[in-house]
Amino acid sequence: MKNGFSVFPAAFIALGLSWCGFVLGPAKQLGTEKQAAVLNSSDTYPIQPTGYATLGLQVYRANGCAACHTEQVRQDGVACEVVLVKAGKNPAAVSNLVSTLKLTGLTKDEADAVSDQITALGGSVETHIVPVGVDIARGWGARQSVAADFLYNDPVQLGSLRAGPDLANIGIRDPDMNWQLVHLYAPSAVAKNSAMPPFRFLFEVRKLGDAPSPDALQFPQGFAPAAGSEVVPTPEAKQIVAYLLSLKADAPLYEAPFTPVTTKP
Amino acid sequence: MSENQKSDNIGEASVSASRIDASCRVPLLALFGGAALWLVVGLALSLAAIMTFHKPDMFADCPLLTYGRAQAAANDLLLYGFCIPAGLGVMLWIFARLSQTELVLPMIPVVAANIWHVGVLIGTVAILIGDSTGFAWLEYPRGASVLMFAAFLLIAISAVATFGARRERELYPSHWFLLAALFWFPWIYSTANLFLVTHHPVRGVAQAAIDFWFANNLVFVWLALVGLGTAFYFLPKLAGRPLQSHYLALFAFWTLILFGAWCGIPQGAPLPAWMPAASAVASSLLIVPLIAIAVIACKTVCGANVTCKGGPFCYVKFGTAAFILSGLMLIASACPQISRVTEFTWFGPAQVQWQILGFFAIVMCGAIYELLPRVMGFGLPFPKFVRLQHWLFMLGILLWAGSLAVGGVEQGMKLANPQAAFADSTDAALMFLRVGTTGLLLILLGSLLFAANIFAMTLKWKLALLKTVIAYIKSPLETAPDRAEAGEVKS
Numbered sequence: 001m002k003n004g005f006s007v008f009p010a011a012f013i014a015l016g017l018s019w020c021g022f023v024l025g026p027a028k029q030l031g032t033e034k035q036a037a038v039l040n041s042s043d044t045y046p047i048q049p050t051g052y053a054t055l056g057l058q059v060y061r062a063n064g065c066a067a068c069h070t071e072q073v074r075q076d077g078v079a080c081e082v083v084l085v086k087a088g089k090n091p092a093a094v095s096n097l098v099s100t101l102k103l104t105g106l107t108k109d110e111a112d113a114v115s116d117q118i119t120a121l122g123g124s125v126e127t128h129i130v131p132v133g134v135d136i137a138r139g140w141g142a143r144q145s146v147a148a149d150f151l152y153n154d155p156v157q158l159g160s161l162r163a164g165p166d167l168a169n170i171g172i173r174d175p176d177m178n179w180q181l182v183h184l185y186a187p188s189a190v191a192k193n194s195a196m197p198p199f200r201f202l203f204e205v206r207k208l209g210d211a212p213s214p215d216a217l218q219f220p221q222g223f224a225p226a227a228g229s230e231v232v233p234t235p236e237a238k239q240i241v242a243y244l245l246s247l248k249a250d251a252p253l254y255e256a257p258f259t260p261v262t263t264k265p
Numbered sequence: 266m267s268e269n270q271k272s273d274n275i276g277e278a279s280v281s282a283s284r285i286d287a288s289c290r291v292p293l294l295a296l297f298g299g300a301a302l303w304l305v306v307g308l309a310l311s312l313a314a315i316m317t318f319h320k321p322d323m324f325a326d327c328p329l330l331t332y333g334r335a336q337a338a339a340n341d342l343l344l345y346g347f348c349i350p351a352g353l354g355v356m357l358w359i360f361a362r363l364s365q366t367e368l369v370l371p372m373i374p375v376v377a378a379n380i381w382h383v384g385v386l387i388g389t390v391a392i393l394i395g396d397s398t399g400f401a402w403l404e405y406p407r408g409a410s411v412l413m414f415a416a417f418l419l420i421a422i423s424a425v426a427t428f429g430a431r432r433e434r435e436l437y438p439s440h441w442f443l444l445a446a447l448f449w450f451p452w453i454y455s456t457a458n459l460f461l462v463t464h465h466p467v468r469g470v471a472q473a474a475i476d477f478w479f480a481n482n483l484v485f486v487w488l489a490l491v492g493l494g495t496a497f498y499f500l501p502k503l504a505g506r507p508l509q510s511h512y513l514a515l516f517a518f519w520t521l522i523l524f525g526a527w528c529g530i531p532q533g534a535p536l537p538a539w540m541p542a543a544s545a546v547a548s549s550l551l552i553v554p555l556i557a558i559a560v561i562a563c564k565t566v567c568g569a570n571v572t573c574k575g576g577p578f579c580y581v582k583f584g585t586a587a588f589i590l591s592g593l594m595l596i597a598s599a600c601p602q603i604s605r606v607t608e609f610t611w612f613g614p615a616q617v618q619w620q621i622l623g624f625f626a627i628v629m630c631g632a633i634y635e636l637l638p639r640v641m642g643f644g645l646p647f648p649k650f651v652r653l654q655h656w657l658f659m660l661g662i663l664l665w666a667g668s669l670a671v672g673g674v675e676q677g678m679k680l681a682n683p684q685a686a687f688a689d690s691t692d693a694a695l696m697f698l699r700v701g702t703t704g705l706l707l708i709l710l711g712s713l714l715f716a717a718n719i720f721a722m723t724l725k726w727k728l729a730l731l732k733t734v735i736a737y738i739k740s741p742l743e744t745a746p747d748r749a750e751a752g753e754v755k756s
Binding site: 007008010011012014015017018019021022023025026027029030031032033061062063064065066067068070072074134137138144145146147148149150151152153154155156157158159160161162163164165187188191192193194195196197198199200201 | 333
């Protein structure tokens with residue numbers, strides 16, 4: 001390149017191509033996204049969060065929580081699981097057969113073969129789709145995170161470091177509001193040896209008045225504040241907990257299918 | 266034939282090198298002074314942030330220094346406060362030297378440098394009081410971004426004008442890298458701000474995609490362009506050998522910008538699968554420019570009869586080698602098999618710290634130590650600090666980024682094993698974080714030495730200016746008899 005002007009076309013082409021790919025592409029493909037349909041249901045996902053949950057995202061952003069927490073669950077793939085629903089007319093033969101078969105971690109073809117064998121003996125089965133992966137084995141989510149999970153988040157706080165656990169489904173994993181508040185105020189009170197800094201500045205310690213505040217935190221034994229005082233969350237603390245409790249990526253979607261486990265009462 | 270050496274010779278024939286250097290004095294002091302200050306403040310904040318891992322409740326009652334805020338402010342101070350102004354200052358000087366002209370419009374970069382530093386100050390305060398935008402590497406709010414964007418354009422005007430006034434039409438390899446960097450920043454910074462930090466940002470996870478693109482193009486590509494452009498100027502100059510070779514440098518330049526611009530989308534990101542895949546392919550192709558750069562650096566430096574003795578030559582050599590390692594780490598973390606372990610661990614921050622401190626900061630400090638005495642017209646006030654700082658930086662960065670990387674792998678091994686409790690993974694990294702803190706402390710000490718040299722030089726220059734002014738005021742007015750006397754003596 002002898003001419004000064006040839007540097008600019010070179011840089012223009014190189015950067016322009018990646019701009020089209022990683023800026024224009026996602027802005028067109030994802031920026032106009034709408035709610036997605038939930039599989040086998042007439043519901044749509046996600047539900048727009050309201051009130052404190054929306055404000056809580058801003059508390060999450062302001063305090064840089066994403067520096068240590070991710071909000072994305074990874075998965076390696078899916079497997080099929082065959083579940084016996086009814087033994088049918090010949091229960092002894094079916095249970096004999098079932099005990100010899102491998103029922104989990106199957107491919108689609110294997111699952112079909114297994115269910116054919118069982119139905120041939122009169123049993124009835126269901127084939128479940130089960131996502132597989134380390135994060136899922138940890139119980140951090142039922143399926144991988146997909147673009148639809150972040151539709152209403154502004155700013156999207158994906159995070160890139162797990163100095164603390166993933167929070168994509170914290171609203172399902174720890175739905176107890178008091179637990180969340182105590183954890184924010186004094187992490188080591190509920191999680192032993194936690195490396196999380198306490199966010200005491202989101203709380204107010206005040207003298208116990210005539211009537212204790214209904215919002216006051218309930219501490220586990222040994223961590224209660226000094227006698228005659230109570231710890232009350234500020235609106236920010238309530239907002240961020242409302243946001244955390246709203247984090248539930250629990251809908252099966254076309255791009256992330258799974259069979260929800262329905263626990264029978 | 267080295268255009269460097271040739272240009273120096275011709276330069277003395279047309280405009281003397283010392284006049285070129287003197288024309289850069291005020292703008293460079295404005296850029297470097299702020300940069301040195303932000304380097305110290307940024308590293309101190311980084312140290313404050315990492316203290317959370319030693320004593321979690323250290324800042325429990327102090328929202329300003331809570332980990333998420335202090336850490337983001339520290340990273341941005343290193344990148345926007347130190348790297349970019351230092352890079353721009355070195356760029357202005359290289360352009361003036363290569364063009365063999367005095368810096369064109371020297372007052373513009375002086376004003377722009379101050380605007381830039383005010384922008385950094387506003388941005389830092391905003392992050393600390395909780396007004397960050399929440400996007401990694403783009404945390405500064407709109408007001409600060411606008412100031413910094415304007416300041417960058419102003420400096421670019423002066424740089425391009427100096428480039429346009431060059432006496433030799435043919436370009437030197439450093440020109441390509443530095444000009445591309447001048448073009449790169451306004452594009453990526455305006456794109457990121459217009460898509461993300463407006464009243465109507467893009468929706469959903471497209472935000473994350475654009476932020477990944479921006480962060481990679483700034484932290485990896487922009488720093489690489491400026492750092493390598495500087496290294497390709499100083500390595501031949503300090504080694505006393507021509508750059509080996511221009512064709513290979515052209516190849517490295519093209520492949521770096523073509524492949525580098527596509528890196529940076531993490532493998533596990535909840536984005537359409539083609540995006541992480543494209544990024545993985547681009548990252549693996551990055552090995553091509555890395556090899557080319559390694560060959561250029563080795564062939565230029567090897568066989569030089571110059572020992573570096575901890576001087577600027579050592580800095581630039583170490584920095585160039587660090588860039589190769591940083592690139593290899595980037596490739597590793599984009600490789601799907603490796604990223605299953607390293608993703609979401611301290612390995613990612615290790616790569617970034619290695620890129621910013623191990624590569625860019627060291628190259629810049631070396632370049633500044635080499636050029637500043639020429640620009641100021643007097644030697645460094647503490648010349649022994651140069652060697653000391655080199656050792657502090659080298660050891661510190663190896664300890665800091667090295668232990669983060671190893672700790673990240675340990676943490677990743679535990680994370681990838683669902684039988685291991687999550688707390689085990691944090692515990693595994695904790696020990697390495699604590700060791701790394703020592704390294705960070707060493708880097709902070711080194712940066713203090715750097716700041717001491719810069720500030721002492723500025724002070725010395727200002728005192729000299731003051732003395733000249735006072736001497737001028739005090740000097741008796743020339744009167745007619747004086748002149749007559751002088752005339753008599755002469756005749």
